[in-house]
Amino acid sequence: MSMSMYRTPCAAVSRIRKSPLAFLASEIRNLSTTTRRCINMEDYPTEKIRNFSVVAHIDHGKSTLSDRLLELTNTIKPGQNQQVLDKLEVERERGITVKANSSSMLYDYKGDKYLLNLIDTPGHVDFSYEVSRSLGACDGALLLVDATQGIQAQTLSVFELASQRNLKIIPVINKIDLPAAEPDAVIEQVLMQFDLDIDSALPISAKSGLNVEKVLHAIVDQIPPPPPSPTPPRQQPLKALLFDSYFDKFRGAVSLIKIESGSIQKGDVVVSHHSKSRYTVGEVGVLNPAEKPTTHLQHGQVGYLVCGMKESSEAHIGDTIYKQSQPVEPLPGFQPVKPMVFAGVFPVDNKDFLRLEENVKRLTLNDPSVTVNRESSNALGQGCRVGFLGQLHLDVFRQRLEDEHDSEVIITAPTVPYKVIQGGEERIVRVPSDFPEPHELSNKKASLFEPYVNAEVIVPDEYLGSVIELMSAHRGDQVAFNYLENSNPPRVHLKYHVPLAEIVTDFYAKLKSATSGYASFEYQQADYVASDLVKLNMLIHHRPVDALAMIVHRSKSMDVAKHWVSKLKDVIPKQQFEVAIQAAIGQKPIARETIKAMRMNVTEGLYGGHFDRKLKKLNQQKRGKAKLKTKAVGNIHLPQSAFYDLMKS
C-alpha cells in the first residue's frame, strides 16, 4: 500500500513508530482484501468451467498463443512476446517451455461468466511426461500446428496422448501471417491425418492476434465442462488430484490440484493419500496468472493449495488429497517416469560438494522426474549420479543449476541404463565403472542388453538419403516408411528401432545439420535388446580414470576410443615428463596419444663453443626427468578444470 493512502506521510510514519509489527500485520490484511480479493467460486459452477491445454510440436507457438488468450481475457495487460507462462530463466533464455504452467482466465461470453483453466505444456520430447501430466487435468486440448511446417513428429505424439485420454481436440493452425504459410493444405493434412471434423480447424496468427478470439469461443462452445457432480459438491467427499507443484520460500510447497469431486476451503484438514500426512488448508485459489485466493475450490475446478507442506517432496505428483473426515479410494494418478540418461555431477571444487548436493536436491524437488544418488569417484571425489529423461533435460538441468544456484559443475558423459544378466542375477548398470570387465564376463556366462527406443522422423523427401544414412550410422533399424498426405514439399514419415545410447549424445545436432533443420524427431522408450557391449577404460599415465570409463557397442569402440584420447590430449596440461593417454578394453589398449614432456630450455645463455656444457645440461635434464617420471606415476593429477573443459568440449 502506498503512503498516499494516509492523509500525511507523517501519519503513516507515526503509525509505524508506534508498533511496527501491528502496522505490518494490518498492511498485509489490507493487501489481502484489496489486491488479493477472494474470487467467489460459487459464480463458476461446473458447467461454466473449461479445463484445457495447448499441445504442439516444439516452437509451433504454444506460449505465444497462451499470452494472447491471457490478454484477450484481461488476465494480463497487452504487450508483445510476454511468454508469461515461461517463468524459468532457462525457459526465457532458450525460448522453450520446460515445466508445464497454468493460468485461470475469467471470461464473459454471451452474457455468461466462464472460468477457463489453461495449462501450458512443453513441446520437447524430453518433457512429454509434463504433457501427459497436464492432460490429466484437462477435458480438451488445442492442437496447434504451424502453417509453414505442417504436422511434425511431436504433433503426432501429443495428438496420441490427448486422444488416449478422450479429450476434445480442436485443431488450430498457427502463423498464418507468414508468407510461407499454407493454411489450407495444412488444415487438410491435419484433418486427414487425425480424422477430425472438417469444419473444426481454426486458422490463426498467435503473434498478431488474428482470429484468436475465435479460439476462445471454440473453447467455450466445443470443450465439454468437467462431468457434473451427482450431488451438490459440498455434500461429496473431497477427491483432489495433485498434478504439479512449485516451491515458495515462505509457505513451502504450493500444490496445483484438480478437484475431481467435493470441495476444499481454508481451515479444512486434509490428508495426502501417498504419505498419510495431515495438513490444515491455509489458502486455496487460482493462478490468474499470479495467485488469487478463492473462497473455496470445488468439483471440476483447477487451482492451488497451500497447506504447510515444508518440503516439495511432500507434494507428491499424482497424489490424491482428501478430507480427514471422509477417506476415499485414491485416483489412478500417473505412471512414474523412468529416467533413461544418467550422468555424474561433481563440483569443480571438492569442498563444494555439500552445497552442490543441496542445490541438486532443491532443483530435483521441483522436478520429480530426476533421480539423485550419491556417487564417489577416485578422480573427481564426491558427487551425485543424477538420472534424467533425456539429453535436453540434462542440459536444462545443468543450466538451471548454474543460473539458479550459482554452481559450476562437472557433468560426466551421459550413459544409459544397461542390463547385465550374470549367474542368474539381473542388474541395471547406471555407472560405467560398475560394468563388468571382459575377464569377469567370460568367467561367469553373462548376457548384456541395452535399451532401445521407437523413434519417428518426419522429413522432406529431399533429405531422405541423409536421414537413412544417419540412422544406419547410429545402428537404427527401419520399421516403417510412409509419405504424409497433402504435404508440399513431399514429406516422409519414418519409424526406427534404435539404441537409446545412440541418440543421447550429439544426435540432434547431426540430424539438424543433415536436414538443414527440416527434420523433426520424437522417440518413446521401447525394450531391452541383447547387445555386444564393452567397457572402454581411459588410462592416463597407465592408470584408469573411473570418471572417464564408458560403455559402448563393440563396433563403435575404436572410433570412440580415438575420439576421446585426442580430446583428452587437448585438455591435459603438459607435464615435465611424457604422459601416455590410452583407451583400453580390459588390459588391451586400442588407442593411444602421447603428451610430450615440457622441455625447459636449460641451454639458454650458452653460446657457440660451450658445446660440452650444453651436453652436460641436457644429460642432467634427462636424468632429472627419469627421476620425476617414476615419482610422478602415482602422482599424476588431472586438474578438475581439465575435466570441466573436457566435458564441456
Ligand SMILES: Nc1nc2c(ncn2[C@@H]2O[C@H](COP(=O)(O)OP(=O)(O)OP(=O)(O)O)[C@@H](O)[C@H]2O)c(=O)[nH]1
Ligand atoms: N510470425 C509468427 N510467429 C509466431 C506466431 N506464433 C509464434 N510465433 C513465433 O514462433 C516462435 C516460437 O513460439 P513459442 O510461442 O515460444 O513456441 P512454443 O510452442 O511455446 O515453444 P516451446 O515451448 O519451446 O515448445 C517465437 O519466435 C514466436 O514469436 C505467429 O502466429 N506468427
